[in-house]
Amino acid sequence: MSKTTSALAARRSFLSLGLAAALAPLGLARAARGPTIEVWKDENCGCCGAWVEHMRAAGFEATVHDVADLQAIKAANGVPASLQSCHTARVGGYVVEGHVPAADVRRLLAERPRARGLAVPGMPPSSPGMDIPGTPYEVVLFGTSGNDRVWARH
Template sequence: MSKGFRGGAARRSLLGFGLAAAALPVSVVRAQGPALQVWKDPSCGCCEGWVRHMRAAGFEATVHEVADLQAVKAVNGVPDKLQSCHTATVGGYVVEGHVPASDVRRLLAERPRAKGLAAPGMPPSSPGMDIPGTPYEVILFGGGADRMWARH
């Protein structure tokens, strides 16, 4: 074998290793899913149901149990009329209440100018509540006029 051939093979191996190593962090990030921070009351079971829904959809949820959710909602700019039982943040957006994972994924993909999404109140048929048969709306808020984002 010539020295040039071995050097070329070594460079190709090193290049291949470098490309594989560079791809590794991206794969790890994708496997972990979007990071979701959730603030909820320690005794709220429906909030736990929503967190399970989000984790099942691939979100990496970190839960913060707090006694004063109003302070969290105020800091995150959630209007009184759109409030629910828990508040979350993901990708620079606020997610208020039982918003389905599919709506959050769409929000992250489309990246509209807005504060976030809200499922006001506690809609019975929403994820975590799981009582079928009651239609509800998810509202996009904080980008000017609030508007319906999805109807479920």
Template structure:
């Protein structure tokens, strides 16, 4: 009888584990909406980076991204080549997927994150060796360095 109970417990544990694994896999990917110039290759590199990280990315190609940046409240000093919106936050430029995941987990009182300019070492640019910072902006208190890479 003990053997049967052990086998039953193992079978039940396997069923529960399998059910949890299916539930985890079925979780929808976080949606990212990106506005970019149609001819920008580095933006496509960042889109690939985000998709590879499991995000569900939709691309909106526009001739001029500046109005999107302005309407999204990105300070001009923090502009980059593309602008994205992720679960209510603005993500400006080549911000790493890990920083976006942290943003969504911590949910700070900020408008979003920016990798100002086009840092050569950032995702999509992929030229190693140049340190850069990701800035959290639009907080009531002040902007701050979110991450250093």
């Protein structure tokens, strides 16, 4: 191998290593991202926006769709009328209805029960996004092969 060829090979190796070092943080950033959650809400709902921020603060990557007809979204996702709230989301193949805490969604994704998803019916004042402490509420696991059941109490 000539000196010129050897110098070019060394230079290419150096540039390759430099490029790999420069791109490594991008790969780590992608790997560090949390689950992606897709949310459908009314554009004028402030508490829904606050819930999305709660999920982002917990590491979820949120995509938000402002829609006029939430009932169509709820029906398409099999959310029973008795469990409905002000927004509907999908994450990891599950439905998340209403102000479900991020920790409960993470548990759902870790345990992977046979169910359609989780719901916090209505709009409990102390749930994430509402943030008025003092009112207990329940998170319901729904669409199970048996009966719906309480997943968590807050």
